[in-house]
Amino acid sequence: MLSAALVLAGCTAERGPMPGGYAMGGAEPAAATSDESxxxxxxxxxxxxxxxxTDQGVSDTEIRIGYGDDRGYTKSPGLNREMSDAMSAMIDWCNAQGGIGGRQIVGTDYDAAMTQANSVMQDACATQFMxxxxxxxxxxxxxxxxxxxxxxxxxxxxVSPEAANGPMTFQGVPFPVDVANGSMWFQMAEVHPELTDRFTLVGSTMPTIISSLQKIRSVAEAAGFDLLDCGVTLNYEGEASYVPFAQMVKDCGAGGLWTSRSATPNELNFFKAVTEAGVDPxxxxEATWYGEAVAEYNAGTGLIDGLMAxxxxxxxxNADSVPAVAKYVELVEGRDGKTALLGMQATSxxxxxxxAADACGSDLTRQCMIDELSSIHEWDGGGLHAVTDPGANLPSPCGLMVQLDGADYSQAYPSDSAQFECDERYLVRTDASTWGTELGEDRVATKFLGPAVLTPRA
Structure with missing residues (x-):
């Protein structure tokens, strides 16, 4: 999918200094041990x-891993089981082939219910391999x-800066605090050039959203946006009335609204108030606005027609033209699970x-996993997403945008379906003042580091 070869200065097996560009490459995956793909x-x-x-949670016959989500948080019903559904389906798919090197995967499905993440981790610390x-x-x-x-x-x-650049952490689609994929803002400037001086950010009292908005502001400015400050900061737990905030948007003359929050009832109520105030921004x-709940809401109201993510x-x-998406849908729906973007993230x-676990073989230790994961610098989940660099914790220089009309999403940019637009400019170095945490020279958050933390071996 890459339109050009982009160069990453100083990319090594470890997370190195801030990149000057971007490149793909690195360790090849181990040879397949089944005929599946x-x-x-x-x-x-x-x-x-x-x-x-070889390690906690590993035996001759089993590998124990934990997974889960926040599905038990009743105030955000959109936080449901799609991640757990995907993980359950993938574990079954893998075990049906023989597991990893013959060891069966045993998964523990956790529900953090928003406020119980630490309790979940305490249990996982005592029982799980990873x-x-x-x-x-x-x-x-x-x-x-x-x-x-x-x-x-x-x-x-x-979500948090501490986790996004945390030690011993690797993601299929990295979201570090110091380098951002700004494709959506550059692409929005192409789709709506008349709005580059009329967008405003919707604020929140939630600390993680505050941190996210600081980064988004720097990304939008890098893409040429001169953002308005309409003074809108919404209480994460909800407001008695959204009318005063809608009036702020109207008085400010905003023609575009960005939100870093998911599609919760509170956020939808705010957008409804904006529409009722006679504003049509x-x-x-974020990509979290691509989902079934959002489509169903709009099908019944039409209030967020034209929403872009x-x-x-x-x-x-794009499942008909992307085999990896079709495979994901097949596996999850085959277990009566729910397909969604978060599920694809868990799958990748x-x-x-x-x-990485297959490459470790009998030497399946956390140290080996960190060594193997840190050496993977080209990853797209079999075609689920744009190519990323998990080993260096760097996002992709590619992206696309979807638009909602009625109950249907369609690809809005670029015009060729199932294609990403890639550009070196899309990788934006964010200012250290927006990180929300301190990073070491290896770009790893230092807040909770101790001498026993595992790091990649040369």
Whole structure:
């Protein structure tokens, strides 16, 4: 998918200094051990003779991993089971082929319910080999616990700065604090050049969203936007009335609204109030605004027609032309699970973990996993998403945008379906003042580091 070869200065097996550009390359996945594939990726699963109780959660016959989400948080019903559904399906798919080197994967499905992430991590620290394909909105509350017990992780997503650049952490689609994929803002400037001086950011009282908005502001400015400051900061728990905030948007003359929050009822109520105030801005948000709940809401109201979301993943609507998406849908729906973007994120991270675990063979230790994961510098989950660099914790220089009309999403940019637009400019170095944490020279968050933390061996 890359339109040009982009160069990353000083890229090594470890997370090195801030990059000057971008490149793909690195260790090749281990040879497939079964005839299965996931899109363009030869399956890392299959029979074998791996053996030994090499680490916590590993035996001659089993590998224990934890996963999960925040589905029990009742105030955000959109935080449901799609990540757990994907992980369950992928574990079954892998085990049916023989597991990893002959060891069966035993998964523990956790529900952090937003506020219980640390309790989840305490349990995982005592029982699991690794955490894989999970995503907890308040992951900053569990990072100290995870690092203290050297629990390596391959999450489906991270939120807090401490987790995004955390030690012993690798993601299929990295989201570091110091380098951002700004494709959606550059592409929005192409789609709506008349709005580059009329966009405003919707603020929140939630610390992780505050941190996210600081980074988004620097990315938008790098893409040529001169953002308005309309003074809108919404209480994360909800407002008695959104009318005063809608009036702020109207008085400010905003023609576009960006939100870093997911499509919760509170955020939808705000957008409804904006529409009722007689304002019709372009609505723009994170990839979390691509989802069934959002489409169903708009089908009944039409209030967010034209909503646009930036993505590094292929939309589900492209399943007919993207084998990896079709495979994901087949596996999850085959277990009566729910397909969604977060599920694809968990799937990519599971495949990344499995690829490294297969390479470790009988030497399946957390140290070996970190060595293998840090050497993977070209990853697209078999075609699920644009190519990333998990080993160096760098996002892709590619992206696309989808648009919602009625109950249907369609690819809005670029015009060629199932294609990403790639540009070196899309990788934006963010200012250190926006990081929300201190990074070492290796770009790893230093807040909870201790002398026993595992790092990649040369």
């Amino acid at each position: 996931f899109g363009t990726l030869a399956s890392p699963c299959g029979p074998g003779d791996a053996s030994g109780a 955490m894989v394909g999970h995503g907890f909105a308040l992951d900053q509350t569990s990072e100290q616990t995870r690092i203290a017990c050297n629990l390596a992780a391959v999450p489906g997503f991270t 372009v609505l723009f948000g 930036g993505m590094q993943f292929q939309p589900l609507e 991270s599971f495949l990344l973990w499995a690829t």
